[in-house]
Amino acid sequence: MTYRPILPLQVSSPMPSPSEQMLYNSVRIAAVRAGVVTSYGTGFYFNLNVGLGVAPLLITNKHVIEGADALSICVHQALDDGSGPSGTHHNVNIALGEGGIVRHPDPSVDLCAIAVGELVKPGSLGGKNVYAVFLDESLIPDEQLWTDLDALEEVVMVGCPNGLFDDVNGMPIMRRGTTASHPALPYGGRQEFMIDAACFPGSSGSPIYLFNSYAFYNKPRGGIDMGSPRIKLLGVLYAGPTIDQRGRIVLTKDLGVSVQSxxxxxxxxxxxRILELAEEIRKKPSQD
Structure with missing residues (x-):
């Protein structure tokens, strides 16, 4: 497996830039049941420290994989020397046995992980290695940073709205927006926040990054910091409010056709909340 630390500023060619690295972290998920694609969603790679080692995972929402017996995703092939992506990608299937799925223990938290140790082990692509960028816990804000965040922050979401992605290059879609609720405050009393961005079915499971390329407002200091990017994993999209034909607002995760806007x-x-999956993984000592 070609592991890459996520999103430190890369200055040497041919390493991808921070935003390019995001494209090698998110994947389109096609949920498959009895050989038929039933829905689309998004997932992203994450290395979770589980105490005795690191578990390579694909993070997504519970509802994305609900009812599926397999997932189909696009993976990139690494150059032979491991220095970067080769430009070749493959569609691979992941069988969903219960032993490989880790669900968040709180039924109200729409978060789960799929073990991908077998997928990313050396030589898994017919003798070639997978190229993927894995996030890790260093990208998750600590309590101090959550407190320091301003009400309006710039965010980037990387996913596959309505199942759309660049199938020629194997790349997801990037969308820019802002926080819509104050990220330092638990929205509705839950460990959640709202974003102002175009969110469609298929975007479920997308990582949402705090992404300041060159400058940002430093709230504790009361001034502008410039010169280096500020990039953190703020959250995981799981739903979006819609308005039905009667003008009622509904929080929906459904992928079906409707008259809702x-x-x-x-x-x-x-x-x-991703970190809370670690204890569930420790209960499964045979996991990859």
């Missing part, structure tokens, strides 16, 4: 808002689970 999206409100250009999204509901996200705080990234800190």
């Amino acid at each position: 999206m409100m250009h808002l999204g509901s996200a689970i705080r990234s800190t």
